[in-house]
Amino acid sequence: MRIGIVCPYSWDVPGGVQFHIRDLADHLIALGHHVSVLAPADDETPLPPYVVSAGRAVPVPYNGSVARLNFGFLSAARVRRWLHDGTFDVIHIHEPASPSLGLLACWAAQGPIVATFHTSNPRSRAMIAAYPILQPALEKISARIAVSEYARRTLVEHLGGDAVVIPNGVDVDFFAKAEPRPEWQRGTIGFVGRIDEPRKGLPVLMKALPKILAARPETRLLVAGRGDEKEAVEKLPAELRPRVEFLGMVSDEDKARLLRSVDLYVAPNTGGESFGIILVEAMSAGAPVLASDLDAFAQVLDQGAAGELFANEDADALATAAVRLLGDPARRTELHERGSAHVRRFDWSTVGADILSVYETVTDGAAAVAAAEDPTEPGGLLARFGLARD
Template sequence: MRIGIVCPYAWDVPGGVQFHVRDLAEHLIRLGHHVSVLAPADENLPVPPYVVAAGRAVPVPYNGSVARLSFGFLSAARVRRWLHDGHFDVLHLHEPVTPSLSILACWAASGPIVATFHTSNPRSRAMIAAEPLMQPALEKISARIAVSEYARRTLVEHFGGDAVVIPNGVDVGFFADAEPRPEWSGGTIGFVGRINEPRKGLPTLLEALPRIIAARPDVRLLVAGKGDEEEAVKGLPPQVRARIEFLGMVTDQEKASLLRSVDLYVAPNTGGESFGIILVEAMSAGAPVLASDLDAFRQVLDGGAAGELFPVEDADALAGAAIRLLGDPARLAALRESGSRHVRRFDWETVGADILSVYETVTTGAAAIVDAEPSDNGGWRARFGLARDATP
């Protein structure tokens, strides 16, 4: 199958959508499919052979963060050329309701189109304002996927229709087989995320850290991510600063080793998360997880069975939970075991098969056939959020 995938966000900026697109493309290529990914990237930037650079991205505030997107006449021309040259059997767009390559491709494309919606933001004013502009393009989409129930709810509330929920995928074996590093082991708490992005929650963790260190003086916090380190620790006592190690940007292999090494992984995010890929990566690596009680995180952690939860932005609750867990080896071992079992549902072998089944549905016309069967109780077309007038 010839598959075209559009990534809306800059390829060289780490993020959950970019990682999902990369890993999906590589999984499909391993299965023998021809895959081409169109993504914002400077033409001088080294990219994998399956990626086509669509030019430099510009920063745009979006969903509590800053997204780097490509949009405009030049980008539209590159999209049309890529579509013309690709001769794709199916086109897979990610985040098609952003002003990005994805919506440009949706406007320009014909034939089977699958769209994955990642955003969880039910009160988005931008989406409300964009609905009249986006609706004609969305009607061209053959099948819709949401990465979580909360992303599906955002889609339904703003644009109608429905979507099948297929979570983000993770190469579980990659994280499970990573080698721990001695310098990152022994009384360590891990955090991975952009330091200066408030919704990633590092300020909440740093607010909790003095109490954690007072109870357990040997604890160290390892922070992996880009940002202003001096600004992050401003106001913390010197003895607390001494227990924090900033690792900067890390490679995928280093991230896997970090997650394999820490005694506890903390995700103190404050909102705007539709899934929580870092939680899945941490569980895959065998790290016990303590996360803020966001709807998406609760779902990823199986309601709290695969990891512990604390109230959002409650530094005292975070500190209390971390102190209790770090002092309870049996509970940490139980979380490792439950997390390792639970994470299998997110492995690419499962997630990739589900996505391929959507591709096959929209390219063969099976959705239209089973939709007509009364016994189907709504039909495959309803299950996949298929447009009524969309046929391959």
């Protein structure tokens, strides 16, 4: 099958949607499909062979964050060229309601279109206001996927229609088989995310840290992600700052090793999350997870059965739970075992098969419609009456 995938966000800025698209493309290629991904990217960004650059992206406030998107006449021309050259059996557009390549591709594409909605934003006035503009493009979509029930709810409430829920995928074994690093073990808490994006929740964790260290002074916090490290610790007492180690941007391999090494992974995100791929990665690596009780996080963690939850933005609740878990190896082992079993439902072997099933449904439907409209094709009008030419 020839599959075209449209990524809305800049390929050179790591994020959950980009990782999902990258891993989906790798999975499909491994199965023997032809895949091309169209994505914004700076000229100097090294790209996998299956990624086609749509040009430089610009920062745009979107869904409580700043996304790097690509939109405009030049982008539209590149989208049309990519579609023409690709002759795809199916187009898979991610975030078609964002002002980026997905919407441009939705306007320009012909044939079967599958759309995945990642955003969870139940009070998006911008999406409501933009609906009259989006409607003609969205009506061309053959099938809709939402990465979680909360992304599906956002779609239903703002844009109408419905979607099948297929979660983000993870290569579970990649994380499960990573080698721990000894220097990252023994009394460590892990955090992975953009340091300077408040909704990722690092300020909440920093506020909880003094109470955690007062109870367990040997604890260290390992932070992986880009951002201003000095600003991140400026409200932390000077004597506690050495207990925080910033690792900067890490490779996928080192992220997996980090998650395999820590005693506890903390996800203090405060909002704007439709899924929580880092939770799935942490569970895949066997890390006990403590996360804010966002609806999407609760769903990923099986309502607290596969990981513990604390009240969102409550630093005291976070600290209390972290101190208890760090002092209870048996509970951490229990969370490790439950998480490792629960996370298998997110493996690409399952998620990829579900997405391929959607592709096959829309391409089979398009072929049936084409045959019905061509009177000489099997199933066409002339063929039904035995009048088609040989």
